[in-house]
Amino acid sequence: HILNRGPEWFASIGSPPRSTGTRIFCVSGHVKRPGNYEVPMGITFRELIFDHAGGMRSDKPLKAIIPGGASAAFFTDQHLEVKLDFESVAQAGSMLGSGGVTVMEEGTSMVWAALRLMEFFYHESCGKCTPCREGSSWLVQTLRRIMAKRGRHEDLDTLTELCKNIVGRTICAFGDAEVAPILSTLQYWRHEYEELIEAAEAAELITPEPALARH
Numbered sequence: 001h002i003l004n005r006g007p008e009w010f011a012s013i014g015s016p017p018r019s020t021g022t023r024i025f026c027v028s029g030h031v032k033r034p035g036n037y038e039v040p041m042g043i044t045f046r047e048l049i050f051d052h053a054g055g056m057r058s059d060k061p062l063k064a065i066i067p068g069g070a071s072a073a074f075f076t077d078q079h080l081e082v083k084l085d086f087e088s089v090a091q092a093g094s095m096l097g098s099g100g101v102t103v104m105e106e107g108t109s110m111v112w113a114a115l116r117l118m119e120f121f122y123h124e125s126c127g128k129c130t131p132c133r134e135g136s137s138w139l140v141q142t143l144r145r146i147m148a149k150r151g152r153h154e155d156l157d158t159l160t161e162l163c164k165n166i167v168g169r170t171i172c173a174f175g176d177a178e179v180a181p182i183l184s185t186l187q188y189w190r191h192e193y194e195e196l197i198e199a200a201e202a203a204e205l206i207t208p209e210p211a212l213a214r215h
Helices: 007-011 045-052 086-091 110-124 130-147 154-166 174-178 180-206
Strands: 022-029 035-040 062-066 100-105
Touching (some): 022 045, 035 045, 062 180, 110 130, 110 174, 110 180, 130 154, 130 174, 130 180, 154 174, 154 180, 174 180
Parallel strands (some): 022 100
Antiparallel strands (some): 022 035, 062 100
């Protein structure tokens, strides 16, 4: 089509001046029709997910969207009207990245989602930069502890501080990318972290003290 109609025709599609033409988005997760969809830049997340990918796979409502691959900050159901163009997504606090859109339904643990992505980043870190190498290790350990209901409230501050000490302190952008899932889930679903921590503290309160050995 571009060869037949010319670049001006292609540039007239989408959301000028920067987000023109079409783009292929890979929609995965809890949707009826996961797959690759070539759509004009500038349609909304709602149109992509519900008109093209068929909407949610069950009667559970949409809870979260990863808009541009693993290194993109999470969106909520309040972002469905955000346009799929570079400017709009950036203004909303994330990025289009690779165009990998992951949809999660209500009932999905956001702490679990952040942990799974962080385990991937920890595995893929080349280890050259200390903030990324050591920081990703501590982030995984802390998230695993919280997920296992062995966390403490101070772990939330630890996660935030670890992320701050990684951003802007690595040679490549990998360090900045790996903290996006944690910071965004803390921003929108902090209560899920707190619930797991409170469950850990409650379990500790009812755990009986070990009996003293008799001599």
